[in-house]
Amino acid sequence: MSHPSTLTSHGPTIAEVDLNALQENVRTIKDFTENSRLMAVIKTNAYGHGVVPIGRAAVRAGAARLGVTMVDEGAQLRAGGIDVPIHILSSIMSWQARDAVRYDLTSSVSSLELAHTLSREAIRQKKKHQVHLKIDTGLHRFGIQPEEAIAFCRSVYDLTGLEWEGIYTHFSSADEGDWKTTEEQFALFLETIEKLKEHGYHFPIRHAGASTIAIERKDMHLEMIRPGIALFGYTPEERQSEMISLKPVMGLKSRLLHVRELPPNTSVGYGNNYVTKDYEKIAVIPIGHGDGYHRALSNNGEMLVRGRRVPIVGEVSLDQTLIDVTAVPDVQEGDAVVLMGSQGADTISAREIAGWMGSIVDEVLAGLKERVERIYE
Numbered sequence: 001m002s003h004p005s006t007l008t009s010h011g012p013t014i015a016e017v018d019l020n021a022l023q024e025n026v027r028t029i030k031d032f033t034e035n036s037r038l039m040a041v042i043k044t045n046a047y048g049h050g051v052v053p054i055g056r057a058a059v060r061a062g063a064a065r066l067g068v069t070m071v072d073e074g075a076q077l078r079a080g081g082i083d084v085p086i087h088i089l090s091s092i093m094s095w096q097a098r099d100a101v102r103y104d105l106t107s108s109v110s111s112l113e114l115a116h117t118l119s120r121e122a123i124r125q126k127k128k129h130q131v132h133l134k135i136d137t138g139l140h141r142f143g144i145q146p147e148e149a150i151a152f153c154r155s156v157y158d159l160t161g162l163e164w165e166g167i168y169t170h171f172s173s174a175d176e177g178d179w180k181t182t183e184e185q186f187a188l189f190l191e192t193i194e195k196l197k198e199h200g201y202h203f204p205i206r207h208a209g210a211s212t213i214a215i216e217r218k219d220m221h222l223e224m225i226r227p228g229i230a231l232f233g234y235t236p237e238e239r240q241s242e243m244i245s246l247k248p249v250m251g252l253k254s255r256l257l258h259v260r261e262l263p264p265n266t267s268v269g270y271g272n273n274y275v276t277k278d279y280e281k282i283a284v285i286p287i288g289h290g291d292g293y294h295r296a297l298s299n300n301g302e303m304l305v306r307g308r309r310v311p312i313v314g315e316v317s318l319d320q321t322l323i324d325v326t327a328v329p330d331v332q333e334g335d336a337v338v339l340m341g342s343q344g345a346d347t348i349s350a351r352e353i354a355g356w357m358g359s360i361v362d363e364v365l366a367g368l369k370e371r372v373e374r375i376y377e
């Protein structure tokens, strides 16, 4: 993340990113698979962890490929010196084809128009462009319908400049543990590949599974798995946390910027949403919903100070959040506060925060804005 070079210090609020944990997670997930290669899915700025440092660490730990959803993320990774295949796991607009080819990204193709545009660009830039055919088996976001796959290949498979290296699908209901639907989608995917093969259309790399499949269904790994959230230390669902041992990669820390004691019956923060019951010590933490620390945490969440859990009080504002530190002995301005991670014997996980927010771990991590400085260790 960009940081003005004239500053000699960082602010009190930081996200610590543990690259060793990331690398351990890559190796742990790799141990779950036999011969499949691992694509580290690091879209959305690596689920908020920083796409270039995470991309580098993942490759060092043995990820054969990287997956993103934006051409810009692919270009950043190339600029960061990464030379493994980088997949764009989304469709792109035709005007982006030029950059996709220029940065040697691997495109997902699910429209005739994009196939033709990529072919024209590859010819113009005198390159072979790697493409993977996306099959829609039920998620209904992108992808060719299985029954249209042969006709589709008939019109684009032989286009100059394109190399059909792979074929893939993305399941709609694996995280929910709906194996009936997932097995049907998997069977449909394999059946489609068989039919294509009979017509002479070959795709050496077949892939379907994200984190859930990587952890729970070895039989669906095929030539490649595509874990995302698991790389960052969280299984998609609680039920999987006993099946694999992953380490959280991100911690969120700050300091008590200000502490004051308020008399009983004092309104705290915007909108009269919290009123002190007694003499209470209220501390200001410099993070707010402008940083991605969600408003849903207003009067509804906790932080750790001196190893104790303390409640968030009042409304989370753009830049500030208030906590009640009355119960913390010897509490002082400047004390370290942990918003996510461990302090003393206690831990607040992204999953717990997601629970308070009524959301999922992905949103907690990926929602943290770039203005929260990432410190890599």
Ligand SMILES: *Cc1c(COP(=O)(O)O)cnc(C)c1O
Pocket: 041, 043, 089, 170, 209, 210, 211, 212, 226, 227, 228, 229, 230, 236
């Ligand atoms: C996001 C994504 C993944 C990774 O999903 P996780 O559940 O985070 O492991 C894999 N494949 C595709 C196509 C994706 O969009």
